[in-house]
Amino acid sequence: MEKIKYGYLMPPDWSLHGHGIDQLIYLVHIFMVALFIGWGIFLTIALIRHRQRPGHQANYESATSKLPKFIEVGIVLFEVFLLVGLSFPIWNRYKTDPPAAEDALTVRVVGQQFVWNIHYPGEDGKFGKTSIKFVSDFNPLGIDPDDPASVDDFFAVNQFHIPVNKPIIAQISSKDVIHSFGVPVLRVKQDATPGMAVPIWFTATQTGQFEIICSQLCGVGHSLMKGIITVDNDEDFGKWWQEQPRPFKKEAPAEAKVDTVPESEATKG
């Protein structure tokens, strides 16, 4: 995988929705720098002007200037504007307007100490049922092998392939502790909580291989909990999709066996 050079600024943004998030982050940084410089100047003036020296006595009456109060009120108003005026609309646009399921690829992303399991629904678009009783080394997601919807399902561990320029709906969940599904270049971050499947959606605009990182301290192997998200063009994605083995496909169709039963036996009873 080619190493992404993040540099000193933000990682590159290769998502459709990330622009607003980046703008907000930059704005908050500018605001914080302004606050830092302002408070630094205030502190320096206070230290020099009110230092101890002969012939000066402390004044126990508080300052009468209204200026600090106005500045404080101004800061509070600006923070309210950041939250209500800017953050809420971005959140609203990003979080409350899911793409139509027909236009999107829906996958399940299930965190586990310390890997990411990706469950694809196969051609029928339906996920096979899952249950804890089917979980094994070969079936980490516990997909029910007898559910008809499982036949074309497949899963991948730490390898998340998606097509470029297509909306992806990812149901984020966890098998054990709280993880957090994070893809910096797609501006995606969502906690993975056991017992919950939280849908998120995003559209990648650039092909390539990027890092999935767990963004929530989840145990001793937390720092190793990295996956790779591969954004393919449609052709490569189609090829990859076809190549994936379908572990729950029944090799011998049931009809073939019926043929071997003598007709007299089959019609008995």
Ligand SMILES: [Cu+2]
């Ligand atoms: Cu984790």
